[in-house]
């Protein structure tokens with residue numbers, strides 16, 4: 001007989017992004033078999049890698065880079081990292097100036113890496129052998145010290161312990177993700193953190209028209225531009241460029257229909273390169289973008305910490321009673337919030353908290 005996708009389980013994890021799958025992996029290495037409930041029909045959450053057969057590099061719709069040391073990722077024997085070298089160019093008062101060789105993130109001076117094969121390479125090994133039910137949006141949790149009833153659009157299930165990894169905007173909103181009894185301290189902590197907006201578009205051109213003037217281009221940055229950065233797949237040769245907008249500019253671009261978004265992106269790229277957008281348009285073969293802001297399961301890109309935010313993340317990471325545990329990038333501490341590495345470490349931390357609670 002086929003097993004129902006939503007079934008009672010000793011441990012239920014909500015969300016199959018980096019945090020949820022890292023928690024599941026941590027528990028499975030201790031002989032436990034959690035059930036992961038995922039709203040979307042795919043794994044990875046804000047990691048979404050497309051492998052197009054005719055492209056030399058993967059196309060990322062969400063996270064792409066590993067920032068700095070990132071011990072969860074650099075320490076994994078299953079992953080290999082490529083440091084971003086190549087030239088950075090800056091647009092200053094209409095002039096293009098070459099940067100200093102090896103790319104270091106603006107402001108923070110940290111090196112950047114890409115995961116070989118794309119960020120999906122982080123997700124796949126974690127999900128191996130884990131029982132994940134996809135297409136199952138959770139719509140509420142009734143809980144007590146003895147356990148929880150997880151309500152989903154595909155039926156309810158009971159669990160002794162639940163790990164919640166939904167993104168911050170859902171954790172902040174009692175209508176989108178209700179707890180019964182409610183968790184006012186958790187909600188207040190979530191409200192102290194902001195959610196950053198980001199929009200990226202990857203464009204495949206018919207030719208790498210930039211390479212004559214900037215042969216080893218990795219990153220072109222135009223502060224103040226609609227799309228403030230453009231990057232190539234350097235050192236892999238391709239005809240792909242990815243544009244990046246954040247905050248208010250990302251919010252303005254997010255709701256636009258695809259062709260209009262492409263047009264705005266080309267205007268911005270054209271200004272950076274000193275080429276009219278109408279000359280770039282015939283060179284476009286395809287483009288890819290995802291609106292993370294209106295996606296109901298992310299409602300933005302990643303958490304942003306201001307002032308008291310450090311305390312807020314510590315509060316978010318605290319279990320509620322013996323039944324509820326919390327993970328996700330916004331619950332990561334030590335400056336790792338907003339990143340894949342932070343999401344992974346938070347998932348492992350929630351897994352360990354749960355294991356400890358079982359041995360008490």
Ligand SMILES: Cc1cc2nc3c(=O)[nH]c(=O)nc-3n(C[C@H](O)[C@H](O)[C@H](O)COP(=O)(O)OP(=O)(O)OC[C@H]3O[C@@H](n4cnc5c(N)ncnc54)[C@H](O)[C@@H]3O)c2cc1C
Nearest residue numbers: 015017018019039045046063064065138328329339340343
């Ligand atoms: C455009 C963009 C670019 C980024 N770039 C980088 C980068 O270069 N480097 C970097 O380190 N980080 C980057 N990030 C951030 C990084 O993607 C996240 O920090 C990380 O992937 C978050 O993992 P998570 O598991 O905490 O959350 P998520 O990946 O969001 O996982 C949460 C899961 O919960 C599911 N879910 C939500 N609601 C429900 C529900 N009601 N029921 C069931 N399931 C639900 C979601 O579908 C999702 O799968 C970027 C993010 C975006 C959006």
